[in-house]
Amino acid sequence: MIQGRFARSSLSDLPDACTTMGMSFTKLFSRLFAKKEMRILMVGLDAAGKTTILYKLKLGEIVTTIPTIGFNVETVEYKNISFTVWDVGGQDKIRPLWRHYFQNTQGLIFVVDSNDRDRVVEARDELHRMLNEDELRDAVLLVFANKQDLPNAMNAAEITDKLGLHSLRQRHWYIQSTCATSGEGLYEGLDWLSNNIANKA
Numbered sequence: 001m002i003q004g005r006f007a008r009s010s011l012s013d014l015p016d017a018c019t020t021m022g023m024s025f026t027k028l029f030s031r032l033f034a035k036k037e038m039r040i041l042m043v044g045l046d047a048a049g050k051t052t053i054l055y056k057l058k059l060g061e062i063v064t065t066i067p068t069i070g071f072n073v074e075t076v077e078y079k080n081i082s083f084t085v086w087d088v089g090g091q092d093k094i095r096p097l098w099r100h101y102f103q104n105t106q107g108l109i110f111v112v113d114s115n116d117r118d119r120v121v122e123a124r125d126e127l128h129r130m131l132n133e134d135e136l137r138d139a140v141l142l143v144f145a146n147k148q149d150l151p152n153a154m155n156a157a158e159i160t161d162k163l164g165l166h167s168l169r170q171r172h173w174y175i176q177s178t179c180a181t182s183g184e185g186l187y188e189g190l191d192w193l194s195n196n197i198a199n200k201a
Contacts, residue, residue: 035082038197041101041139043130044111045123046090049146052180053111054087057190062181067091071101078187081194085109095126102135106200107193111144112163114153114177120162127163131171140196141173142189149179172196 042050051065051072058074068089076083086101088094108130112123130136145159156177160166165173174192178185 035077035080036194036198037082037084038106038194039104040083040085040107040109040193041098041105042085042087042109042111043098043126044090044144045113045116045119045126046092047116048090048111048113048123049144049178049180050087050090050111053109053144053146053178053186054085056180056183057085057186060183069094076190078190079194081190083190083193098130099133099135102130102133105136105139106197107142108136108139109142109144109189109193111146112159113147114145114155114159115147115150117152117154120154120159124163131168138200140193140200141168141171142193143173143175144178144180144185144189145175146178146180148177148184149182172200 042054044050046067051068052062054072054074054076055061055063055065057076057078068087069091070089072087074085074087076085088098088101110127112120131141143159143163143165145154145156147153148155154162156175160175165175174189174196176185176189176192178189180186
């Protein structure tokens with residue numbers, strides 16, 4: 001008798017249970033497949049190739065660029081991630097403005113001209129100055145060692161050494177060799193960024 005009543009009430013509860021399960025699956029699917037949004041700041045010295053990288057990612061083509069005085073901002077869709085990428089001018093007079101873009105930055109892309117041996121120390125100093133900023137304490141760091149197509153370009157290991165990356169013990173960082181004009185290495189860098197930002201979330 002008790003079993004019979006229990007069975008009837010269980011059957012009547014089935015639609016509710018199915019609805020609940022359906023909602024759970026919907027939530028799970030939306031969590032798995034919804035676009036994740038990430039705020040990325042891309043900086044580096046002037047002429048490192050930041051704007052070329054941004055538009056290669058955005059449009060898949062090389063655009064003719066002029067020195068960026070303010071900033072370019074674009075949304076780059078890749079896999080299930082929507083990257084909002086801020087490309088901020090790198091000329092020395094406007095570098096103090098970089099700090100205005102730090103807030104809520106989850107990932108920092110630092111672009112280095114691998115062929116510019118004369119200014120790699122300057123690049124290192126700017127990078128470490130930025131990483132000491134409180135607002136960037138949780139941001140992961142991706143270094144693009146750009147212009148690898150040039151014959152005298154420093155390789156990723158040399159750039160790692162020159163930038164003092166091994167001293168960044170409290171920071172998730174990665175260096176990726178790139179060639180902005182061909183797109184080589186750019187998406188590998190985005191893969192690393194997306195995986196590491198997602199892991200910190």
